[in-house]
Amino acid sequence: MERCEASVEAAVNYNVYTPQSAWNSDDDDPLYRFTTRLAVAGISTYPEERAGDTYEVTIYGDNLGSGDIRATLKDVQARDEHGSPQYRSYRGPDIV
Structure with a gap:
């Protein structure tokens, strides 16, 4: 392994x-957003016919949560x- 990054x-x-951005929202969108990323890069040493080949693998996770953090915008x-939902004006039109 030559390099590993996590966020x-x-x-x-x-x-x-x-x-x-409220025009693009959906009442059932999550209130909180979670993103996880793991990237691993390296050079192969085995098998011999692949020695020296480089590789990089990236794994993404999205919106992992539990318990009370599953609130939505509607909540x-x-x-x-x-x-009833209240609205406010933003440069003219009413938005949520």
Whole structure:
């Protein structure tokens, strides 16, 4: 193995805090986003006919979660006294 890289990211869904992105959101989209990446690179030594060949393998994982972190955008949307979704204006049109 010549190189190994790993990264893990956990973030709030950008549609929650970026109004211009709200048009692309779905009420059932996750509130939190999780991404995992593992990359391994190296040079083969065996079998002899493949000695010197290079390789790189990348594995991705997405939205791994459990328990209370499975909330959706719909779960945290502001509601009025009747339980209806509230909207706000952003440069004219109403958005969630």
